[in-house]
Each structure stands twice: as structure tokens, then as C-alpha cells.
Amino acid sequence: MIYQPVMGLEVHVQLHTKSKVFATEGFQFGAEANQWVSPITLAHPGALPSINQVCIEYAIRLGLATNCEIARHTYFARKNYFYPDSPKGYQLSQAEHPICENGYLDLELAEGKHKRIGIERIHLEEDAGKSIHDQDPSSTQIDLNRAGTGLLEIVTRPDFRTIEEVGIFLTEIRKLVRYLEISDADMEKGNMRCDANISVRLAGTETLGTRVEVKNLNSINFTRKAIRYEIERQISLLTAGQTIKQETRTYDINRGITASMRDKETADDYRYFPEPDLQPLALPDATISAIQASLPELPKSRFKRYVSALGLSPHKAAALTEQKAFSHYFEAVMAAGCDADAASTWLLGPVNAYLNAEKLEIETVGLPPKQIAAAAALVKEGKVSFSAAKAQLFPLMIKYPNELPATLARSNNLILADQSDELEAAMHALMKKHPDEVARFRKGKKQLAGFFVGQLMRQFKGKADPKAINRVVRDELNRF
Ligand code: MN
Secondary structure (H helix, E strand, C coil): CCCCEEEEEEEECCCCCCCCCCCCCCCCCCCCCCCCCCCCCCCCCCCCCCCCCCHHHHHHHHHHEEEEECCCCCCCEEECCCCCCEECCEEEEEECCCEEEEEEEEEECHHHHHEEEEEEEHHHHHHHCCCCCCCCCCEEEEEEEEECCEEEEEEECEEEHHHHHHHHHHHHHHHHHCCCCCCCEHHHHHCEEEEEEEEEECCCCCCCCCCCEEEEEEEEHHHHHHHHHHHHHHHHHHHHCCCCCCEEEEEECCCCEEEEEECCCCCHHHHCCCCCCCCECCCCHHHHHHHHHCCCCCCCHHHHHHCCCCCCCHHHHHHHHCCCHHHHHHHHHHHHCCCCCHHHHHHHHHHHHHHHCCCCCCHHCCCCCHHHHHHHHHCCCCCCCCHHHHHHHHHHHHHHHCCHHHHHHHCCCCCCCCHHHHHHHHHHHHHHEEEEEEHHHCCHHHHHHHHHHHHHHHCCCCCCHHHHHHHHHHHCCCCC
């Protein structure tokens, strides 16, 4: 029997805002515990929430970027449950009428295949604090800094059929929220987390199998591993004639297995009701169209533009748009006068190699983009060879980021001498030695130019600019 896996995801993205979603205090990752807490977060009697408008705007940005319908009227609801790191005893979330509904994201799979993943809803809610179990052997400690920070929860339809699709979706969401500048989406810091709903069914059947939810997966890799384990576990249970229990499980990263956490609650168990301390929210068309107009260029359209308008290969375009900061840097190099071809050669060549070797991000390097453009111009004008620029000039530019590349090239003897006379003399000698080849070239066998280029290259052994050699060969062969 062949089973088909079916997956849906709930992705929580922590919003990068100055203050929390229903309280006014800020939040810093890694700050001393319980420093960022107000009476609202601590649920003191009489403390009243208010809505952070920036969080609403961020929700709409993501909704528009994922082709969602944006609600014109929405409200917040209390989701009741007890957690030690959530003093209120409920979470402010959304039940009916979330801000965004019915969207989708198109994924590019391997071998040019596409897959559309439906997005059921994106709602805004608050995060809980953190329970810390590993600092003290006899007690659990609670840090409420994170309590009340804004989260967007993206709920997909059960449209995933392979683990590959899940990995690509999470990578795309992470890229998208970074381009939209609404979240750092750093899974290691917990500001993007994923719950996966997993079921299996006999291939060819339509009814969904009983689903199991695996909670709090904090890396794309662990999400993939947890899903793979869960698919195998469910298939082996069914093969042995057993049934799947609907439940919530956790993934144990050390043992690589999922384990039962609790029986799955249904929505009724949370007894949602509208938050009485907050006004319902009206979102006029003008607000939504203003946000639409302010959206930055998104990674997918940037990728398409790089291929169609700049003529870059899909492979290069993908590498250049993978990270927002890197792509912005590429744009800035072009804005400083460098053509797309040279800019991509520099960025995907020496710049990328340097970043990888030093484990750095482009924004921390401090090399102004105009310096890359200036170095590329030196190569284009034949003043410095690309190999010297890559191996010698670039490290100097990193060391002296504010010095002109031309100055650095001059003071380090990297400027190619004007060898036109020498090259011409050598070419004349070659033409005398090979009159047949010259005659055949002039009768139309143009590829013979390569023969002369090769001869000169060998003769000058990298001491002459290949571009100059090519120019001299063509000029002399075409001279009657
Ligand atoms: Mn949630």
C-alpha cells in the first residue's frame, strides 16, 4: 500500500516593532529577564490594552504580499488557557475575521515545477513569555520580556505533499518578511517558529487522515526532520493495523523523534470571545491602498526583473535575491554606475567568497558599494586585470574601504602597463610567420583570430590584459 503525506503549517513570525502589540513597552532579545514588562503585560487589575498601529500595518503588508483578502472590519478575541508564562490567563488573538484571509504563495520547485500553497488566514496575536527549565535543577524560571510582543500567525491550507515543499515555503516566508522589513525571522532567536500538521492517507483517496500537530519547531531543518519522522511513524502504525490518535506532539531534537504532549484541543475548548477592552477595528480602503503603494519590490518580482530586464541567468538572479541586504547592495553597486554583468560577477565572485570565508554579512563589511563599481570600471577600462583585481585589489579595498580603488591599484603596482606597441610588434611577427592563417582569416575564416590570441597569450604569459590582446589581434588582422 502506498501512503501519501498531507501537511499544513502554522508559522508564527515575531514582528520587529519598537513596542509590544497591546502594551507600550519595548522588547530586546537577550535582555536581562523581566526588564521589559508593564502593568498591562503583568495583567495588573485595571490595566487596559491598546492596539499598536504598526503591527496592523505589518499584518496588512504580509497579507498583500501573499495575495490575501484584507478584512475591512476585524476584532480581537481572548483565547483562554493557562500558561505560567502568560499572566493574563488568556492570549489576545483573533478568531473569526482575521486581518488577512484566502491568500496563496507560489513555490518554485526543482526542475522548473511550480506549486501553489493556499493561505487560509494570517492573524495578529501576542506572544507568551518564556519558561526556563535548565537554569536551576529544582525550579522553573519565568522571563516575561517576550510576553505581549506581536506575532503574525500564518495558517496554510493542507496543501503540502512533500517535505521539499515545506522547506521551500518556509524559506520563502522568511525571505518575504525580511524584504517587507516586518521581522528578522531569525529562527535561532525564536522569532520565527513553526507548527506542522501532518497526516497520511492511502494514495488515490481524498479523505484526510487523522492529523497530528508537532509544535514549536525552531529551524527549517528540524521542521523537515520532524515531518519525516512523523510520516514514517504514522505509516508504520497504519501498516500494523493501528489507528492514529489526534494529538499534539513535540520534536525531541536530541533523539530525532516526536513525543506525545497532550490530546489536541478543539477551538471550542479555548472559549474564544471578543476582547471587551478593545474597539473593533475598521480598515478603510484608503489605508489598505496606501500600504499597497508603499510595499517594496518583493523578492519574486526582483528575481524576474533580474532575469528579464538585466539578462542575468536564473541561477545568478536567485543567488542575488536570496538575502535582502545582499540584493540591496547589488542594486547600490549598479546605481553607482556598474553594469549588471560586472556587478553580479563581483558580488557572486570575490565579495561572496570573502563573506563566506569570514562568516560575515554584507551590511557589516563597511565597504561602500561605489568602491566595487570603481574597481569594476578599472577592469573594464583594461587598467587592472580581473584576476589581479580579485586576488590583490579587493583585499586592499576591504582593508582601506574609503581609499579610491584606482589609488590603491597605483600604489600597489596593479595597473597594467600600456603594452599596445609591444603587442602590435609581437602580432606583426606572428603574422609574418603564419601568412596562410592570415590569408584564410581574410577570406572569411574568422575563428582563426583565436589561433593568434592563443599564441600571444602564451607569449605574454598573463603579463598582458587579455582584452588588449584581443583588440590588437582583431585590429591587425582586419588591417589591409
Ligand atoms: Mn498562534
